[in-house]
Amino acid sequence: MKPAVRKIAEQVKALPERELDEFLSWLTEYEAGHMDEWDKEIERDSQNGGRPSAVLKRARDDIAAGRTKPLDQVIDNS
Secondary structure (H helix, E strand, O other), X not given: OOHHHHHHXXXXXXXXXXXXXXXHHHHHHHHHHXXXXXXXXXXXXXXXXXXXXXXXXXXXXXXXXOOXXXXXXXXXXX
């Protein structure tokens, strides 16, 4: 750990509980504001109705209709 980071970590550890909560809230907001586009896309996609929803529905429909095989039948066990 670099000296500047070590110093910040020590200061964070020394914060009273109320100030620590305030700092952690700020840090969470700061981090969310600095997500890269990929992270934001993954977050959007993981919400209900996101892009994988159609694929998951199709997979669930296939399972319910018996159009799937157990994994051990698909994997080559030789």
